[in-house]
Amino acid sequence: MKSIQLGAINLAYEDQGTGPVVVLLHGYPLDSRMWQPQIDALSKTCRVIAPDLRGFGQSTQAPEDAASGVSMSRYAADVAELLRAIDVTEQVILCGFSMGGYILWQFIRQFPERVKAFVPCDTRAIADTAEARQGRLKTADEVMKSGVEPIITAMLPKLLSERTRNARPEIVEKVTAIMRSCSPATIAASLRGMAVRSDVTTELASFTQPALVLSGAEDAISSPEEMRGIADKLPNAKFIEIPRAGHMTTLENPEAVSAALLDFIKRQS
Numbered sequence: 001m002k003s004i005q006l007g008a009i010n011l012a013y014e015d016q017g018t019g020p021v022v023v024l025l026h027g028y029p030l031d032s033r034m035w036q037p038q039i040d041a042l043s044k045t046c047r048v049i050a051p052d053l054r055g056f057g058q059s060t061q062a063p064e065d066a067a068s069g070v071s072m073s074r075y076a077a078d079v080a081e082l083l084r085a086i087d088v089t090e091q092v093i094l095c096g097f098s099m100g101g102y103i104l105w106q107f108i109r110q111f112p113e114r115v116k117a118f119v120p121c122d123t124r125a126i127a128d129t130a131e132a133r134q135g136r137l138k139t140a141d142e143v144m145k146s147g148v149e150p151i152i153t154a155m156l157p158k159l160l161s162e163r164t165r166n167a168r169p170e171i172v173e174k175v176t177a178i179m180r181s182c183s184p185a186t187i188a189a190s191l192r193g194m195a196v197r198s199d200v201t202t203e204l205a206s207f208t209q210p211a212l213v214l215s216g217a218e219d220a221i222s223s224p225e226e227m228r229g230i231a232d233k234l235p236n237a238k239f240i241e242i243p244r245a246g247h248m249t250t251l252e253n254p255e256a257v258s259a260a261l262l263d264f265i266k267r268q269s
């Protein structure tokens with residue numbers, strides 16, 4: 001992995017291959033390793049940039065982030081700063097998984113001229129309900145006292161389908177290891193940021209770039225129905241349901257996700 005100092009934080013990122021630039025934004029509580037199969041598949045024909053977002057993986061966050069939270073627009077601004085710092089001047093194909101999707105919406109809002117096409121993957125356009133928001137803020141307080149193990153226990157059944165949890169221990173282990181490497185301060189920062197994210201549903205009609213909307217057929221967090229609704233509201237989007245996958249499509253059915261992305265990327269050139 002490469003890394004770069006951006007003001008107070010050090011951002012780690014994968015940067016592999018040459019060709020059209022594809023940026024992969026990971027979800028919560030994960031890091032760029034959740035995209036490993038796609039980094040391998042896409043970097044044969046594309047330049048793939050996959051940051052560990054502020055605090056996650058090998059990146060650092062600012063001391064105040066845990067208490068103040070990191071907004072989705074702050075993560076988006078970090079990604080824009082990274083692209084600027086490594087001299088990526090061309091438009092990018094931006095893919096955002098789950099929390100990475102919340103960040104993707106903000107990136108398109110803040111830097112529309114930087115986006116050639118985009119891929120919301122297993123994500124949502126709506127904000128948290130008041131109850132979900134309270135739950136996140138409570139968990140942000142608790143994780144600082146109790147550590148990440150309760151988060152892992154709560155998240156695994158939401159991230160992976162029952163089929164994967166029962167039959168594919170290697171995926172369960174991989175996702176668990178990635179979650180276990182997150183610090184409580186990083187988890188608290190992102191929970192507080194997700195809790196205050198805005199509802200972008202009414203803005204979807206203004207996101208005019210070509211889009212590919214991906215959803216796991218058994219996704220328990222962002223259902224295929226909800227994601228089909230997002231695709232319907234986007235002016236220029238195609239929807240693909242990924243079979244044999246829960247929320248973590250990139251690891252549960254990596255071949256289908258990579259094939260869908262490669263086909264979409266080819267159409268943009």
Ligand code: MLT
Nearest residue numbers: 027028097098099100221
């Ligand atoms: C994710 O996978 O990034 C999270 O589940 C998103 C969320 O908690 O809303």
